[in-house]
Amino acid sequence: TKLRVGLLFGGCSGEHEVSISSARAIAKALTTDENANRYELLPVYIQKDGVWKDRKIAQQVLESGKPLFSNDEVQPSDRLPQTINLSEIDLWFPILHGPNGEDGTIQGLLTLMQVPFVGSGVLGSAMGMDKIAMKMAFSQAGLPQVKYKLVMRSQIYSNPCIFPKLCDQLEVELGYPCFVKPANLGSSVGISKVRNRQELETALDNAASYDRRIIVEAGVMARELECAVLGTDQPKASVVGEITFKSDFYDYETKYTEGKADLFIPAKVSNEIANQIQEMAVQAFLAVDAAGLGRVDFFYVEQTGEILINEINTLPGFTSTSMYPQLWAASGVSFDELVHQLIQFALERHSETK
Ligand code: ADP
Ligand code: MG
Ligand code: MG
Numbered sequence: 001t002k003l004r005v006g007l008l009f010g011g012c013s014g015e016h017e018v019s020i021s022s023a024r025a026i027a028k029a030l031t032t033d034e035n036a037n038r039y040e041l042l043p044v045y046i047q048k049d050g051v052w053k054d055r056k057i058a059q060q061v062l063e064s065g066k067p068l069f070s071n072d073e074v075q076p077s078d079r080l081p082q083t084i085n086l087s088e089i090d091l092w093f094p095i096l097h098g099p100n101g102e103d104g105t106i107q108g109l110l111t112l113m114q115v116p117f118v119g120s121g122v123l124g125s126a127m128g129m130d131k132i133a134m135k136m137a138f139s140q141a142g143l144p145q146v147k148y149k150l151v152m153r154s155q156i157y158s159n160p161c162i163f164p165k166l167c168d169q170l171e172v173e174l175g176y177p178c179f180v181k182p183a184n185l186g187s188s189v190g191i192s193k194v195r196n197r198q199e200l201e202t203a204l205d206n207a208a209s210y211d212r213r214i215i216v217e218a219g220v221m222a223r224e225l226e227c228a229v230l231g232t233d234q235p236k237a238s239v240v241g242e243i244t245f246k247s248d249f250y251d252y253e254t255k256y257t258e259g260k261a262d263l264f265i266p267a268k269v270s271n272e273i274a275n276q277i278q279e280m281a282v283q284a285f286l287a288v289d290a291a292g293l294g295r296v297d298f299f300y301v302e303q304t305g306e307i308l309i310n311e312i313n314t315l316p317g318f319t320s321t322s323m324y325p326q327l328w329a330a331s332g333v334s335f336d337e338l339v340h341q342l343i344q345f346a347l348e349r350h351s352e353t354k
Contacts, residue, residue, distance in 0.1 A: 002037070002038060002039055002040040003038060003039050003040070003090045003091055003343070004039075004040045004042055004088055004089055004090045004091070005030060005039045005040065005041055005042060005089070005090070005091050005092075005093050005343065006042050006043075006044050006088075006089035006091065006092045006093065007023055007026060007027055007030070007041060007042065007043045007044065007093045007095065008044045008046065008092055008093065008094040008095065008096060008106070009022065009023030009043070009044075009045060009046070009058075009061075009062075009094075009095050009096060010023075010045045010046040010047060010048070010061065010067065010096070011046045011048075011096035011097070011098070011100055011101040011106075012046065012048060012049070012050045012079075012099070012100040012101075013096065013097060013098035013099045013100050013101055013102075014098055014185075014187060014189050015096075015097035015098040015186065015187050016048050016067060017067065018097050018187070018256070018317055018319070019095060019096050019097050019101070020061060020062075020065055020066075020067065021065065021317075021319040022095045022097070022317060022318035022319050022322070023043070023062060023095050024062055024065055024319075025318060025319050025320045025322075025325070025335070026093065026095055026318060026339055027041055027043060027062050028320075029335050029336045029338075029339040030339060032336050034336065034340075035336055035339065035340055038340070039343070042054070042088060042089055043058035043059055043061075043062050044058055044081070044084060044089075045057060045058035045061050045062075045068070046096065046101075047067070047068060047069060047070065048067060048069065049069070049070070049074045049079075050074065050078070050079035050100070051070060051074055051078045051079065052078075052079075052080070052081045052082075052083060052084050053068070053083075054083070054084045054085070080109075081109075086113065086115075089115060090115070090116075091115065091116045091117065091118070091343060091346060091347065092110050092115060092116070092117035092118065093117070093118045093342070093343065093346075094106050094107070094110070094117060094118065094119060094315070095315060095318055096315065097186060097187070097315055097316075097317065098129075098185065098186045098187065098189075099129070099184060099185065101315065102125060102128070102129055102186065102313070102314055102315040103125055103126055103129035103130075103184065104120075104121075104122040104123070104124075104125035104126035104129070107119070107120065107121050107122045107125045108122050115350075116346045116347050116349070116350030116351075117346055117350075118292050118293075118342045118343060118345075118346040119291060119292040119293055119314060119315060119342070119346070120288075120289070120290045120291045120292060120294070120314040120315075121289070121291060121353075123288075123289045124288055124289040124290040124291055124314055125314050125315075127288035127289065127290075128288050128290060128294065128311075128312045128313065128314035129184055129186070129314070130183055130184050130213075131181060131183045131184070131215050131311065132150055132183050132213060132215055133288075134288055134311060134312065135148060135215070137287040137288050138284060138287055138288075138309055140287065141283050141284070141286075141287035142283075143280055143283060143284060143287070143309045144306070144307065144308050144309065145308050145309050145310070146217045146218045146219075146220055146299070146308055146310075147173070147174060147217070147218040148174075148215055148216060148217040148218070149169075149170060149173060149174060149215070149216050150183075150213065150214070150215060151166065151170075151204065151213075151214040151215070151216055152212065152213060152214070153208040153211070153212045153213070153214065154212075156204050156205065156208050156214075157208075163201075167197060167200055167201060167204075170200065170216050171197065171200070174216060174217065174218045175218060176194065176195050176196060176200075176219070177193050177194060177195050177219035178193075178194055178200070178216055178217060178218055178219050179191060179192070179193055179194075179216070179217045179219055179249075180192045180194060180200070180203035180204055180206075180207050180214060180215075180216050181207060181214065181215050181216075181217070182207045182210035182211035182213075182214060183211050183212075183213035183214060183215055184211050184213070185210055185211065186313065187252055187255060187256075188249075188250060188251045188252045188254075188255060189210065189252060190206060190207050190209070190210040190211070191207075191249075191251065192206060192207070193219060193248060193249050204216075220299050220301055220308065221301070222299035222300055222301045222302070222308070223242060223244075223267075223269075223299070223300045223302060224242065224243045224244075224250060224297065224298070224299065224300075224310075225240050225241065225242050225243075225267050225269065225277055225297070225298045225299075225300050225307075226240070226241050226242070226243065226295055226296070226297045226298070226323050226327070227239075227240050227241070227277050227278055227281035227295070227296050227298070227327070228241075228281075228293070228294075228295050228296075228316075228323070228324045228327035228328055228331075229281050229282060229284075229285040229290070229293065229294045229295070229296060230292070230293055230328065230333070230338070230341065230342070230345075231292075231345060232291050232292070232345050232348060232349050232352075235282055235285050235286070235290075235294075236282075237277075237278035237279070237281045237282050238278075238327035238328050238330070238331040238333075239265065239266040239274070239327060239330050239331045240266055240267045240269065240273075240274045240277050240278065240327075241263055241264060241265040241266065241267055241323055241326065241327050241330075242263070242264040242265075242267035242268070242269075243261055243262070243263060243264075243323070244261065244262050244264065245260055245261040245262070246260075247260065263321075263323055263326060265323075265326055265327060265330045266330060269300065273300065273305075273307065276307055277298055277300075277307060280296070280298070280307065280309060281296035281298075284296045284309055284312050285312065288312055288314075290312060290314050291345070291349055292342055292345050292346060292349070293314070293315070293316070293324065293342060294312050294313065294314050294316070295312070295313045295316035295323060295324045295327075296309065296311075296312045297309075297310040297311050297312070297313070298310055320335065325338055
C-alpha cells in the first residue's frame, strides 16, 4: 500500500506564494512514475488567513498556482485543521516558508498528532527562524559570524527616552554600514541596510513594526555562498552555490523578481573554501537541531579569506529553480529522489523519537 503524504502548503506568512510554487514542484515530484508507486499525494492548503482546506480547493490551488481567499469571518477554531480528514494522512510534508510554518508552530501541531513529518521539529524550526537564538547556537558551536547587537522594541520607544544613547552605542560598536533585521522573519522582509544615523533610526522603527526583538549587525562586503544539508544525525552537505545580484543587497525584490539574481552552481571557489563551508554547514545544522533539510548561507570575504555564517533556513525555497534542490541536483540527487529521501528521513526520525 502507498504512503499517503499530506503536502501542507500556503500558510499565514508573507511567503505564501513561494510556498505554493514549492508545493507545485513537490507535488509533481510525488506523481512521477517511481514516486507514484510509493506515495499517494493529499494536498492540504492553509489560506493566508490561516484557514485549512483540503481536497478540491487544495488541488485547485496546486493546479492554478494562485492563492484562494474566503471572505468569511475567521474564528480561532477555523485556524485548526478541524475540517481536514486527518486520519487519511500517514506522513506530513510541510512546505510552508516563514512565520507560522517554518518556525516550529506547525511542527508543534504535527508533533501533537504523533504523525511523522518532513523537516525539523519544534526546536530546530524555532531556532532556525529566530536570528538571535540561531546566532547564540552558532557562536556556541564556534562558528564565526558578524558582530551583532540585540535591540528590544521597548528600548526604541522607552520613556524616559534612551533611543539616542542606544543609537550611539550601535554606531560605536558596529559602525556603518550595518543591517537592521526583525529577529523572526525571512525573505529579507523588514531588513534595512543603513549608512547613517537617520537611516539607522528609521530602520529600527521599521523593524520594530515586525517584531519585538531586533538584531543589528555589522555589514560585510562579501560573496554570498549557500550550501544544502540533507539527513538527520549524520547529515550530508551538497556542493556549494553562489548568489549574485546587482542590487545593494539580497532584498525581497531581488529574491523574487525573475532575472534580478543569478545562481552559480558550483560556486567558483577553491576546494579548500568549499570543504570548509560544507563542514560549517553541517555543524550549523546540528547546532540548531535541524532535521531533514536545511540551507545554510554564508558570507565569504574574499580579501581576507574569511568565511562567516549568516543563517540557516530550515524550510528553504523548494521550487524547481530554487537553490536547495538545484544544489542537490548538482550533487547527484535529482529533485524526485530528494523528495523521496526527505520522506524516508522523516519516517526514520519519527521511529527513533517515539
Ligand atoms: P533573511 O532570513 O530574510 O534571508 P538575511 O539575514 O539572510 O535575512 O539577510 C538578507 C540579505 O541581506 C542577505 O542575503 C545579504 O544580502 C544581506 N545581509 C544581511 N546581513 C548582512 C551583513 N551583516 N552584511 C552584509 N550583508 C548582509
Ligand atoms: Mg532566512
Ligand atoms: Mg537569507
